[in-house]
Amino acid sequence: FNLLVINGPNLNMLGKREPDKYGFQTLSEIMNELTSAADSLDVKLTHFQSNSEQVLIERIHDAWQAVDYIIINPAAFTHTSVALRDALLSVDIPFFEVHLSNVHAREAFRHHSYFSDVAQGVICGLGAMGYHAALNAAVNRLQNAI
Ligand code: DQA
Helix, strand or coil: CEEEEEECCCHHHCCCCCHHHHCCCCHHHHHHHHHHHHHHCCCEEEEEECCCHHHHHHHHHHCCCCCCEEEEECHHHHHCCHHHHHHHHHHCCCEEEEECCCHHHCCHHHCCCCCHHHCCEEEECCCCHHHHHHHHHHHHHHHHCC
16 A cells, blocks of 8 residues: 655644644654664655645645555645645545544633545544554555455
8 A cells, every 4th residue: 555644834843843742753753763664564654844825736646546545734734735635536545534633621712623524534632652553543544445
């Protein structure tokens, strides 16, 4: 299986950025651990981060017919981007939405997501473990074809 992990704006700052909310691990550390976990499950995991909405949309378009499942942390675009939502719908690839922090325990503007109602599942508040939960669930769904 081919899995694509997409991380949105400011997630390249993990490790430095508000560690009380997002932890001390860098994005590279998190993605390296996730890639090792994917390797041991025999799935090909590609990850991609951008701060640009356009670039994220184009990466999703490129995934058409090439990727079986997407794990996406849209970061701040979660709460703003109809265009990124539409990009995911346009390629018709199932996806899980992941957030490191519990967005529901934070500011009201973080309570709404443009992705959750079209995601296969949503994980928040588990920190980096959320990506691993999403990876395991995606592989499980692909293997059982549900
Ligand atoms: C986030 C939560 C968003 O509200 C925020 O804008 C982020 C990160 C998270 O992973 O907890 O950048 O998606």
